[in-house]
Amino acid sequence: MKITLGLAIICGTMQLNAQTIKSEEAISLLKAKQGNVVLLKDFFAIKPADIKYNKVVLPGPQFIISDDPEYIRIPEGIALKEAVQPGAVRLYVYNVNGVKDPVKIDRKITAVIKNTGKGKMHIRMLKYSSQKPSTNYFQIGKQGLADYFASNGNEQVRVVEPGAAIAIDEQLERNVVKYDELTHGFYDFVIDQPGEINIIQTDLNTPGPVALKRIKTVIPTGHKNAGRGLFGVSNYKVTAVDVLDTKNGAAEFVVADGVKDPWVLGVEGTSGKESTLAGNYGVIYHMEMKWKSTDGKGLALVTWNSRSGDNQWCNGMAATMVVGKGKFNEGIVQLPNDRLATKGAPEVILIQVFPPAKNGEEQVIKFTYSPPGASCLPTPLVFVPVDMDLVK
Structure with a gap:
């Protein structure tokens, strides 16, 4: 952005x-x-x-955006951690692999939701837009909106056990994000248990839910980009x-x-x-x-x-x-x-x-x-x- x-x-x-x-x-x-x-x-x-x-x-849905830091400079860390309540949720992921010290390395940037409730969580996607990582930010921005507007979601209902976590977008789990490439996802979904959303940068071989268990670092905000958090509109x-x-x-x-x-x-x-x-x-x-x-x-x-x-x-x-x-x-x-x-x-x-x-x-x-x-x-x-x- x-x-x-x-x-x-x-x-x-x-x-x-x-x-x-x-x-x-x-x-x-x-x-x-x-x-x-x-x-x-x-x-x-x-x-x-x-x-x-x-x-x-x-x-409208509870709205979460992940764009601070826009460039994730450490190999592994959490770029956003937000609690959400049962109901509709909008999630906008806008993060870049910024690792260049000591060398530029490929990373995974993924979105994970954890069930923090006492019952089984059911999650269904209402609208969905997920772009292939790229340094062509203009193309990703306009295609991402086009795909979101055109999306009708799907009828698949996924189940998350209490205390467990799943990837919100399986495509993000498979993407290879090279240095300076943007990960862009725009999602509306509904859940029936309280949850916690994490945006994670990790290595290519570790599933996001597994990485969530071991990562302790939540990257501080820099207040230089669009923002990060749960917003009221x-x-x-x-x-x-x-x-x-x-x-x-x-x-x-x-x-x-x-x-x-x-x-x-x-x-x-x-x-x-x-x-x-x-x-x-x-x-x-x-x-x-x-x-x-x-x-x-x-x-x-x-x-x-x-x-x-x-x-x-x-x-x-x-x-x-x-x-x-x-x-x-x-x-x-x-x-x-x-x-x-x-x-x-x-x-x-x-x-x-x-x-x-x-x-x-x-x-x-x-x-x-x-x-x-x-x-x-x-x-x-x-x-x-x-x-x-x-x-x-």
């Missing part, structure tokens, strides 16, 4: 033209395929209007306050900036201290906006890398969203899908085009967003009025 020193924090200062778009740029958007990068050379001038929104915490409902009218020009949603949308707070289990989820990575935003067209124009929804000029960590951005039907069908779209990542202005990524209603009545746009791992934040979601008649 990227923020300052490894993850993204604050909104960039690059600005967009909130009033007009040149015909040739509108044509470029209207001719582009969904998810493709489009160059808008004359569009970056004036900041678009902010879309004011209400944000409500939705019921996993899902938000974001609703625009006003009806967007295309006659008023471009406008943007900005979430996950740490300012107007503060970072989620939680508790780090080992120390008992407050923890901050810098970036709100793993939080799912269910977003909704009403709009109308009193001038006959449609809306193009785009995003871009607003942090490209900040530092070396922010020179690229890649994301994934679920967007409602418009010119393109409803569904999951990787951003971008014609290359690995977008750089910065004048590049934007086309997410969807929404045609105006024939009678000018209000319409509702719904989409699902989660801050993309490995990218600096925020990634503004910009609605640009476009004359649909320019392309027949």
Whole structure:
């Protein structure tokens, strides 16, 4: 994940033209395929209007993230230890094999759950995303979200005896994680006994549950990355306050900036201290906006890398969203899908085009967003009025 020193924090200062778009740029958007990068050379001038929104915490799973330390520098240790209660759990694993002293060595990074209750634990996966370890963090970030959004889980129920432990993801048990490679897993599951989740780095030949019995070291937090702990929010409902009218020009949603949308707070289990989820990575935003067209124009929804000029960590951005039907069908779209990542202005990524209603009545746009791992934040979601008649 990227923020300052490894993850993204604050909104960039690059600005967009909130009033007009040149015909040739509108044509470029209207001719582009969904998810493709489009160059808008004359569009970056004036900041678009902010879309004011209400944000409500939705019921959701207990949420645990493991990203501090992001780079696990010792050969064997526990990077996270958190207690969970019966019910739904979301686990986001984002850890890198950082062992290089005295030499770089292959490692295993795995997630283990221990049954701390008195009865048998039953665990079932509701949603699942597990990526092959790689140094291509952008690809892992956007593919990980795409797989999570597409997942329907499975009906398999695994049983864990009291006091016993199992691997949450058997694929992590088999992975070979080379130096500087990222382990990325995103899981929603349900349990019926209290448990303890551990993220472990160990050797390739030792199963995670076996390693858990012998490892005594819980690596201290460094407070340099997204965070570590059990957090109080996993899902938000974001609703625009006003009806967007295309006659008023471009406008943007900005979430996950740490300012107007503060970072989620939680508790780090080992120390008992407050923890901050810098970036709100793993939080799912269910977003909704009403709009109308009193001038006959449609809306193009785009995003871009607003942090490209900040530092070396922010020179690229890649994301994934679920967007409602418009010119393109409803569904999951990787951003971008014609290359690995977008750089910065004048590049934007086309997410969807929404045609105006024939009678000018209000319409509702719904989409699902989660801050993309490995990218600096925020990634503004910009609605640009476009004359649909320019392309027949």
